[in-house]
Amino acid sequence: MKVLVVGSGGREHAIVDAIVRDKDVQVYCAPGNAGIAEQAEIVELKPNDVAGLFKFARDNKIDLTVVGSEQPLATGMVDAFQDRKKVIFGPRRLAARLETSKVFAKEFMKRWKIPTAMSKTFSSRDGEPLSTYLSKSKYPLVLKADGLAAGKGVSIVDSLKQAKEEVEKFFVKKIFGEAGERIVVEEFMFGVEASVFAVTDGTDYVVLPPAQDHKRIGDGDTGKNTGGMGSIAPTPFLDETTMRKVREDIIEKVIRGTSEEGFPYSGCLYCGLMLTKDGPKVVEFNARFGDPETQTVLQLIDSSFLDLLYFASTKRMRSYRLKTNGAASVCVIAASKGYPDEYEKGKSISGLEKHHAGIRVFHSGTTLAGGKYATNGGRVLGVTATDKGGKVSVAAQLAYARVREIHFDGMYFRHDIGRNAIEFEKREKINK
Numbered sequence: 001m002k003v004l005v006v007g008s009g010g011r012e013h014a015i016v017d018a019i020v021r022d023k024d025v026q027v028y029c030a031p032g033n034a035g036i037a038e039q040a041e042i043v044e045l046k047p048n049d050v051a052g053l054f055k056f057a058r059d060n061k062i063d064l065t066v067v068g069s070e071q072p073l074a075t076g077m078v079d080a081f082q083d084r085k086k087v088i089f090g091p092r093r094l095a096a097r098l099e100t101s102k103v104f105a106k107e108f109m110k111r112w113k114i115p116t117a118m119s120k121t122f123s124s125r126d127g128e129p130l131s132t133y134l135s136k137s138k139y140p141l142v143l144k145a146d147g148l149a150a151g152k153g154v155s156i157v158d159s160l161k162q163a164k165e166e167v168e169k170f171f172v173k174k175i176f177g178e179a180g181e182r183i184v185v186e187e188f189m190f191g192v193e194a195s196v197f198a199v200t201d202g203t204d205y206v207v208l209p210p211a212q213d214h215k216r217i218g219d220g221d222t223g224k225n226t227g228g229m230g231s232i233a234p235t236p237f238l239d240e241t242t243m244r245k246v247r248e249d250i251i252e253k254v255i256r257g258t259s260e261e262g263f264p265y266s267g268c269l270y271c272g273l274m275l276t277k278d279g280p281k282v283v284e285f286n287a288r289f290g291d292p293e294t295q296t297v298l299q300l301i302d303s304s305f306l307d308l309l310y311f312a313s314t315k316r317m318r319s320y321r322l323k324t325n326g327a328a329s330v331c332v333i334a335a336s337k338g339y340p341d342e343y344e345k346g347k348s349i350s351g352l353e354k355h356h357a358g359i360r361v362f363h364s365g366t367t368l369a370g371g372k373y374a375t376n377g378g379r380v381l382g383v384t385a386t387d388k389g390g391k392v393s394v395a396a397q398l399a400y401a402r403v404r405e406i407h408f409d410g411m412y413f414r415h416d417i418g419r420n421a422i423e424f425e426k427r428e429k430i431n432k
Contacts, residue, residue, distance in 0.1 A: 003306070004057055005029045005040065006047050006077070007068030010333075010364035010382040011291035015068060016040045017360065018298045018305040025306060030056070034373055035363025047072045050080050057086055064089065064310050067267075070148055073287050074100045078267075089313045091287050094263035098254070099270075099287040102184045103146045109282060112257040114250055116282040117142070117274075119186035124171040133185065134163045140188040144284075145170065147179030152340055154225050156188065191276040192237045192420070193283065195293045198251045198271065199308055202264040204317035205255060206308070207247065209234040209300045209324055211293035212421065213272075217340060219416045226340040227379060229333045230417030232392050233296035236424045237275055246271065246280050254285075266312060292382050295362050296329035299386040330395040330418050331384040332403050336365070337410025339378035344410050349373040349380070351406035359385045359402050375408055392421040 003025060005016050013036050016027055020039050029036045030043035030053060045052045048071055057065055065081060067073055067090035074096060081088040090096075097104040109116045122130040134141075143166050145153030153176050157163040170180040193215075197208040211233035217223040238246070250271055258265040270286035289297075298305060303323035311320045336343040352361060352373055362384060365377015383406070385398035396418045403413055 001025045001063045001306070002061060003027050004043070004053070004060075004062045004065045005032075005068060006053060006065065006072055008033050008036075008047070009069065009291055009377075010362040010379065011289055011294045012036060012068040013362040013364070014295045014298050014360075014382075014384075015066060015289070015305075017362070018301070019066075019309075022304055022306040028056075028060070028062070033363045033376070034366040034368045035361070037368075048075055050075060050077045053077070054080055054084065054086065057081070058084075063087060064306075064313060066090070066309055068288060070096070070099055070286065070288055074148060087310070087313050089309045090267040091265050092263065095258055095265040095267075096287040098258075098265070098285040100148055101146055102144045102284070103182055105285050106184055106186075108257065112253045114253050114282060115279060117186040117189050119184050121146075121182060121184055123182045130167065130185075131164075134160055134167075137163075137185075138187075139163075142186045142188055143167070143170065144184040144186065145176045145180040146182040146184065147176070149176045149179045150227060152225055152227070153179055189274040189276055189281055189283070191274045194235050194238050194273045194275055194280075195231070195290050196238075196243075196246055196251075196271040196273060197289060197293070197297060198269045199312050199317070200255055200266055200269060201312045201315045201317040202255065202259060202266040203315070205251065205269075206317065206320060206322045207243070207251070208297050208322070210238045210243070211235060211290070211297050212237070213290065213293055214414060214417055217414075219414050224340050226335075228290070228292045229335065229414045231290075231293045231296045231331045232395075232418040232421050233293065233300055233329050236392070236421050236428075242275065242280055246273065250280065250282060266315075291364075292331045292333055292379075295331040295360075295382045295384045299329040299360075299384065300324050300327050325388070326390050327386050327388050328390045328392045328395045329384060329386040330392060330399045331362075331382045332399045332413055332417050333364070333379050334381040334383065334403060334406060334408075335379050335412045336375050336377065337412060339412070343378045345374075345376055347375040347408040347410060349375060349406065349408045354402075354405055356398070356402060358387070359383070359398055361402070361406070380408070380411070381406065391425065392418045393425055396422060
């Protein structure tokens with residue numbers, strides 16, 4: 001079987017890594033990165049080059065194309081492939097609006113009574129109504145760019161003064177360009193965050209082990225939002241009762257709602273959740289696997305990941321049986337100095353030659369320079385460790401030990417990935 005993976009980050013490296021576990025599979029990746037090149041044949045095509053990628057898939061008789069990142073979904077890559085009878089994993093453009101437009105997602109959730117934060121939408125023309133709304137609101141508040149902003153279009157504001165400053169960034173300085181032409185202002189939800197991936201063919205679905213992302217740049221969830229500084233899987237904060245609510249009140253409503261409204265959803269539905277005192281509520285939807293959650297979640301799956309993707313793309317999900325291994329996994333992101341703002345590139349990376357059982361180093365932003373690995377992105381590596389005994393604490397120890405063997409100038413990483421889950425494990429042990 002021939003598979004083409006579209007994307008270049010740590011998520012795509014983890015996807016490639018999981019696919020090649022299957023026998024008799026040849027994997028290509030466009031455009032890939034230096035780490036992916038060790039496991040797949042690199043295709044020098046950009047993710048948004050829909051025509052070029054389709055031609056490659058057609059000419060090379062690709063059996064399955066997997067869209068890793070959000071931009072190709074927004075441009076209608078899945079539509080182009082499916083309309084020409086090529087098998088591809090991911091939602092069509094109209095369904096992908098659940099990620100590509102925060103405004104659309106909020107309106108959809110209201111129509112289908114999907115639990116989420118109360119919100120109101122404003123554009124750059126709504127100066128006076130927005131000012132009035134902000135002055136009468138309770139803080140903190142959350143401001144979100146309507147469109148795609150690489151996971152960074154969210155601001156949490158603690159005062160009216162700060163809210164006005166952030167609005168100026170959206171509407172006057174236009175830091176997010178067209179993506180920030182409209183903003184969603186929503187109440188701040190208190191609770192524990194969780195990420196749930198549902199893989200669906202538009203009718204049937206399976207839910208993968210839940211994860212927890214660590215969005216902020218600094219320890220203790222401080223500083224700016226990033227694309228993700230680390231993750232754990234599974235998260236211990238989602239019990240069976242809560243998972244049932246996630247299935248019934250969120251996932252199944254999305255599948256039914258998109259179908260009845262004429263844009264059936266297939267692919268991966270990423271549910272970014274807040275576990276509040278009133279139950280799970282949607283923070284955001286993504287139309288693809290998350291990064292870095294994918295790096296941890298896929299370590300917990302023993303059944304064929306390739307079959308999962310293929311069955312979802314060919315409306316055969318009812319035949320798939322998910323098998324998990326009861327392990328726990330922790331991913332720690334090694335980032336470049338300056339990230340998530342302007343960051344450095346071209347720094348030589350050392351320590352990658354070492355290999356340890358149960359630990360994978362997924363490449364996010366790397367390149368080969370003179371036969372040596374060098375940094376080429378804000379998030380550079382995702383050091384991912386897995387404990388077969390199911391302990392987040394053990395996986396975290398292994399991951400951090402491996403991180404400390406790696407070096408590049410300006411390398412930065414959080415020191416507290418999984419801390420809340422580890423404290424939860426300790427309490428559970430005491431209570432037993």
